[in-house]
Amino acid sequence: MPAVRSNRSALLHTSRQQSSQPTAPNLRRRLTAQARHEADGGSQRRQPRPENVEGSFYVDHTCIDCDTCRWMAPASFTREGDMSAVTRQPEGEAQRQAAMQALLSCPTFSIHVRERDRGELRAAQQSFPLPVEGCANVYHCGFHSEHSFGATSYFIQRPQGNIMVDVPRWTPLLAQRLEQLGGVRWIFLTHRDDVSDHAQWAAHFGAERIIHRSEANQRQGTDKCEVQLEGGGPWTLPGPASSSTAKDPSSAATNNSDDVELIATPGHTAGCVSLLYRPSRALFTGDHLAYSHRLQRLSIFRAYNWHSVSKQLDSVAKLSNLDFVHLLPGHGRRTSFADAADRERQLQAVLEAEGYVAVPAA
Numbered sequence: 133m134p135a136v137r138s139n140r141s142a143l144l145h146t147s148r149q150q151s152s153q154p155t156a157p158n159l160r161r162r163l164t165a166q167a168r169h170e171a172d173g174g175s176q177r178r179q180p181r182p183e184n185v186e187g188s189f190y191v192d193h194t195c196i197d198c199d200t201c202r203w204m205a206p207a208s209f210t211r212e213g214d215m216s217a218v219t220r221q222p223e224g225e226a227q228r229q230a231a232m233q234a235l236l237s238c239p240t241f242s243i244h245v246r247e248r249d250r251g252e253l254r255a256a257q258q259s260f261p262l263p264v265e266g267c268a269n270v271y272h273c274g275f276h277s278e279h280s281f282g283a284t285s286y287f288i289q290r291p292q293g294n295i296m297v298d299v300p301r302w303t304p305l306l307a308q309r310l311e312q313l314g315g316v317r318w319i320f321l322t323h324r325d326d327v328s329d330h331a332q333w334a335a336h337f338g339a340e341r342i343i344h345r346s347e348a349n350q351r352q353g354t355d356k357c358e359v360q361l362e363g364g365g366p367w368t369l370p371g372p373a374s375s376s377t378a379k380d381p382s383s384a385a386t387n388n389s390d391d392v393e394l395i396a397t398p399g400h401t402a403g404c405v406s407l408l409y410r411p412s413r414a415l416f417t418g419d420h421l422a423y424s425h426r427l428q429r430l431s432i433f434r435a436y437n438w439h440s441v442s443k444q445l446d447s448v449a450k451l452s453n454l455d456f457v458h459l460l461p462g463h464g465r466r467t468s469f470a471d472a473a474d475r476e477r478q479l480q481a482v483l484e485a486e487g488y489v490a491v492p493a494a
């Protein structure tokens with residue numbers, strides 16, 4: 133299995149951006165979003181949807197139905213029509229904090245609260261990144277980006293150098309919190325859909341971005357990614373020698389790069405790659421595979437396949453060889469399996485539901 137670093141001369145290019153300023157495309161997108169946000173400010177689109185119940189929290193008409201608020205604060209948000217609404221006002225501190233965290237994570241700023249104190253907002257901001265339950269050293273970054281259609285980004289804290297998996301919208305407060313956790317050594321981009329403000333995050337932390345070469349492109353600036361994977365992998369990451377952003381030198385004590393494996397999972401796009409984090413038995417799948425709340429099972433979200441459904445199903449079948457019990461996607465819901473047998477049963481269920489027939493090797 134090749135290590136990413138050892139392959140770098142063959143794979144890539146090194147043109148890390150030194151500036152923390154947004155790249156031209158990022159700046160353009162930001163101005164566009166800002167202009168639209170301001171234009172929406174006094175419009176009907178920023179008024180509460182009638183589906184909201186009376187009370188402090190509400191969703192406006194700009195919701196893009198990304199599902200984020202519904203899994204972050206399920207007690208308060210549900211889907212009504214083709215958008216979210218507050219169908220139960222949060223009760224008690226825990227529900228209110230979950231609703232505030234959803235508000236901060238909404239990619240389109242569609243969630244509002246009429247009464248709040250500044251301390252409450254501050255506490256919600258500082259609660260990120262949120263630990264992923266049952267998944268040691270793995271966090272949910274929050275602050276989803278509209279440019280990734282609200283995709284979820286994760287943070288893995290590890291002695292060999294922390295990893296950001298896909299990218300949230302650029303948020304200085306989150307950057308501060310991640311600095312406190314040791315910074316970001318690698319930014320792993322699962323595929324082209326979920327790259328958001330990758331250049332700003334990379335510049336801020338001096339992180340190296342990893343993406344498959346077939347996903348990299350000039351329009352999104354991912355042709356500047358420092359590591360561009362080629363071929364079908366799998367790939368590993370280098371050990372701690374290069375973990376220059378680790379604040380605690382003692383944390384870089386082990387020379388084990390085998391904790392992370394990058395696995396080619398083509399299908400949703402040509403160069404989708406998933407990341408297996410062995411210590412937590414967690415698989416980060418981007419848009420390759422997720423739990424569907426509507427179907428109540430795993431799904432490949434066939435309607436959003438941009439490359440090849442049959443290849444995507446082949447890639448799902450390949451996951452049977454991996455040891456993981458947590459599945460953490462970019463879009464769709466995350467899920468956990470009771471054990472390997474449960475994982476296998478659920479993988480087979482999605483393959484059967486999709487009518488998958490394995491093509492025998494020639």
Ligand code: SF4
Pocket residue numbers: 191194195196197198199200201202215216234237238239240241242243282
């Ligand atoms: S997080 Fe925002 S955009 Fe996404 S479903 Fe909720 S209100 Fe809509």
